[in-house]
Amino acid sequence: MPSSKLCPLVEMAVTGVGVLFLCLLLDCTRGAPRTFSVDYKSDCFRKDGEEFRYISGSIHYNRIPRVYWKDRLLKMYMAGLNTIQTYVPWNYHEPSPNRYDFGGDRDLDHFLQLAHDLGLLVILRPGPYICGEWDMGGLPAWLLNKKDIVLRSSDPDYIAAVDKWMGKLLPMIKPFLYQNGGPIITVQVENEYGSYFACDYNYLRHLIALFRSHLGDEVVLFTTDGAGLGYLKCGSIQGLYATVDFGPGGNVTAAFEAQRHAEPHGPLVNSEFYTGWLDHWGEHHAVVSTSIVAKSLNEILALGANVNMYMFIGGTNFEYWNGANTPYAPQPTSYDYNAPLTEAGDLTDKYFAIRDVIKMYHKIPEGPVPPTTPKYAYGPVQMKKYQTVTDALKVLSFSGPVKSTYPLNFIDMKQAFGFVLYRTILPVDCSSPTPLSSPLNGVHDRAYVSINGVAVGILERNKAQTMNITGKAGSQVDILVENMGRVNYGKEINDFKGLVSNLTLEADVLEGWITYSLSIDEAISQGLLWKTDSFEGAITAAPPSHLSTPAFYVGSFAIPEGIPDLPQDTYIYFPGWRKGQVWINGFNLGRYWPSRGPQVTLYVPASILSTAMPNNVTVLELEGAPGPCTVKFTITPVLNATVKSEYNHKGILFYKNDWL
Numbered sequence: 125m126p127s128s129k130l131c132p133l134v135e136m137a138v139t140g141v142g143v144l145f146l147c148l149l150l151d152c153t154r155g156a157p158r159t160f161s162v163d164y165k166s167d168c169f170r171k172d173g174e175e176f177r178y179i180s181g182s183i184h185y186n187r188i189p190r191v192y193w194k195d196r197l198l199k200m201y202m203a204g205l206n207t208i209q210t211y212v213p214w215n216y217h218e219p220s221p222n223r224y225d226f227g228g229d230r231d232l233d234h235f236l237q238l239a240h241d242l243g244l245l246v247i248l249r250p251g252p253y254i255c256g257e258w259d260m261g262g263l264p265a266w267l268l269n270k271k272d273i274v275l276r277s278s279d280p281d282y283i284a285a286v287d288k289w290m291g292k293l294l295p296m297i298k299p300f301l302y303q304n305g306g307p308i309i310t311v312q313v314e315n316e317y318g319s320y321f322a323c324d325y326n327y328l329r330h331l332i333a334l335f336r337s338h339l340g341d342e343v344v345l346f347t348t349d350g351a352g353l354g355y356l357k358c359g360s361i362q363g364l365y366a367t368v369d370f371g372p373g374g375n376v377t378a379a380f381e382a383q384r385h386a387e388p389h390g391p392l393v394n395s396e397f398y399t400g401w402l403d404h405w406g407e408h409h410a411v412v413s414t415s416i417v418a419k420s421l422n423e424i425l426a427l428g429a430n431v432n433m434y435m436f437i438g439g440t441n442f443e444y445w446n447g448a449n450t451p452y453a454p455q456p457t458s459y460d461y462n463a464p465l466t467e468a469g470d471l472t473d474k475y476f477a478i479r480d481v482i483k484m485y486h487k488i489p490e491g492p493v494p495p496t497t498p499k500y501a502y503g504p505v506q507m508k509k510y511q512t513v514t515d516a517l518k519v520l521s522f523s524g525p526v527k528s529t530y531p532l533n534f535i536d537m538k539q540a541f542g543f544v545l546y547r548t549i550l551p552v553d554c555s556s557p558t559p560l561s562s563p564l565n566g567v568h569d570r571a572y573v574s575i576n577g578v579a580v581g582i583l584e585r586n587k588a589q590t591m592n593i594t595g596k597a598g599s600q601v602d603i604l605v606e607n608m609g610r611v612n613y614g615k616e617i618n619d620f621k622g623l624v625s626n627l628t629l630e631a632d633v634l635e636g637w638i639t640y641s642l643s644i645d646e647a648i649s650q651g652l653l654w655k656t657d658s659f660e661g662a663i664t665a666a667p668p669s670h671l672s673t674p675a676f677y678v679g680s681f682a683i684p685e686g687i688p689d690l691p692q693d694t695y696i697y698f699p700g701w702r703k704g705q706v707w708i709n710g711f712n713l714g715r716y717w718p719s720r721g722p723q724v725t726l727y728v729p730a731s732i733l734s735t736a737m738p739n740n741v742t743v744l745e746l747e748g749a750p751g752p753c754t755v756k757f758t759i760t761p762v763l764n765a766t767v768k769s770e771y772n773h774k775g776i777l778f779y780k781n782d783w784l
Contacts, residue, residue: 160172160310160343162391163175164390167391171302175423177391178483179204179207179425179430179485183208183232183435183438184439186258187440187442192677193730195238197244197467199437201242202491202494203479204483205436205482206243209246209308210249213251214264214293215259215347216445218264221266239307240307245302246306247310247432248308248310249313252317255609258441258447265541265610266539267285267462269535274322276314276322277324291338303375304476311335312346312347313347314347315351316359316734317347317349318354318367320358328364329361329610330473332345336728346393346395347364350369352382353718356382356385357476361422367393368394369396370394371398371420372398372399372778373778392428396434397421399464399474403763404454404456405720405722406721406722407453409722411764417477417741425482433464438467440458440467441494442712446715447611447612447613448610449612450616451586454569457714458763459764462474468499498689499695500690501758501759503681504757505681505752507679507741510653510654510675513514513672514545514574514577516647517565517640520647521540521545521642523643524640526712527640529637530635530637531546531625531637532639534620539642544604545640546638547637547640548634548638549598550595550601550629551634552629553596554629559589559628559629564625564626565627566623567583567585568607568619569584569621570583571604572603572673573603574759575595579672579747603623637773645707648710672748672749676742677742678740679738681751683733683735690735693730694733694758696758697725701749702746703716705727705744707742707756708732708740713726722764728757
């Protein structure tokens with residue numbers, strides 16, 4: 125933690141005026157108070173009374189394994205950055221009400237202290253809403269227990285939850301404020317609120333009072349919105365310094381003119397200067413020209429403006445943490461973002477081009493830049509089918525079956541992420557193809573349908589809302605529903621998952637459901653799935669169009685002996701596999717979906733690998749495994765494979781208005 129302003133021994137010995145007198149005698153004061161403020165007369169920030177301009181980059185500690193935080197921060201420092209920016213995702217730290225997690229990869233204190241120790245200042249964005257292409261924009265799914273809650277508003281239930289969360293978080297970060305000896309120079313309140321339909325000024329006023337009550341009056345609080353008057357209308361408010369965000373290639377002067385409408389005086393700030401852009405499944409990987417980024421960055425710095433590059437390193441959406449945009453378009457596991465540092469922290473041409481621009485305005489630290497982290501190709505791993513999801517229900521469903529007339533959603537089942545299994549029976553004979561439909565588009569987000577253990581099709585949100593089935597009355601219908609990530613931006617962030625409306629068989633509503641909440645991650649990490657000998661042997665080849673019921677596949681590999689510095693990072697590749705989830709040594713790497721793309725490989729950090737024992741690989745394949753049934757570890761990431769699907773979501777670089 126940042127050191128106290130007063131000599132610790134003196135603090136223990138005396139109080140009041142005596143402390144000051146003795147500290148003066150012992151010469152243990154720290155000199156003049158540290159200050160960071162907005163100078164409206166000189167249109168700049170001031171740090172300890174001196175004019176200051178930050179050159180910052182975004183890094184999300186929640187997307188990078190803790191063991192790599194120092195490496196990534198040091199590379200940012202050596203690029204010439206004097207500041208870093210990070211979000212604090214509420215749902216990452218409070219997964220269920222009153223259960224907080226700030227350990228391991230969630231150790232925010234450690235991350236802030238590392239930045240401080242390396243000489244980096246911090247711009248903190250604690251929300252409560254953050255966007256960030258993160259599930260539900262960082263808001264916890266359990267807020268939806270009140271089904272009609274109005275998020276990001278003065279709704280009393282929402283405000284009560286925010287107050288409690290901020291009452292936990294803000295006192296933790298207060299010692300890290302610059303004024304208190306720490307690295308945090310500014311704190312954002314909410315995020316891009318001008319892009320949200322509510323336009324609730326009372327909500328913003330409440331947040332201002334809340335932040336001030338915990339952090340004091342000295343800290344600079346700010347907002348961020350798009351560089352347009354329409355965004356700033358509802359996003360800016362007196363008491364919060366208004367900043368803007370915009371990408372390269374446009375008119376920098378015009379973009380800052382928008383900020384000047386909200387802040388006629390004060391420092392120019394681009395809080396999100398986009399070095400790349402986000403991806404969606406089924407679209408090509410976004411690539412932003414290095415030359416365009418460097419040119420626009422030079423224009424921003426030439427104006428004397430402050431800038432934060434979003435992202436400087438993107439990282440990975442491990443587990444189920446990716447978000448989605450609307451019309452519903454989930455983001456992939458990789459959050460590489462075409463940033464100056466890759467998902468794995470590798471140096472790029474864009475990194476060095478940005479460094480060269482910064483050199484023109486700011487002294488670059490001396491010494492070598494830390495090298496790209498080495499990779500190792502562990503080769504192919506033979507996988508064997510273990511058992512289907514339905515066969516493993518007793519192990520996977522800790523809470524057991526829940527009966528209801530109509531389907532229950534994830535929140536009803538007290539489950540936030542992953543998969544839920546729905547079971548019913550055919551009420552009538554369907555000797556000829558009969559439509560099974562979700563007439564209200566109520567499959568959120570992808571459903572794998574089987575009848576009497578035979579896969580018959582897939583229903584998907586916005587894309588496939590009906591399918592034809594056959595079967596006899598009394599046949600068992602199993603529907604495994606996958607939560608593909610909650611909407612993180614716009615008016616649809618209250619994104620319920622599962623079967624959120626009724627299914628119909630022809631014109632009749634299906635009733636009589638049994639629902640299983642599945643604790644797959646816990647079952648795998650605790651080894652519960654492997655306590656029975658259920659191997660079916662190697663899988664033979666199947667026609668490409670053939671669907672199989674969702675099933676688990678297992679394999680293992682050992683780290684080679686006699687090679688120094690192993691384990692190293694690697695990438696896992698899925699030749700012939702279609703879609704699913706993968707775990708290594710119980711760690712959930714995330715989703716793979718090479719049949720849709722653009723991402724084909726998943727990043728595997730060395731920190732989850734073991735040299736002491738074989739490394740276990742568990743794959744949940746949802747549609748059908750290939751033959752031969754292998755996964756492969758390689759040194760080459762593939763993030764921009766040819767998109768084979770007919771995915772029609774249309775996005776424009778650096779432009780979010782189409783997602784409102």
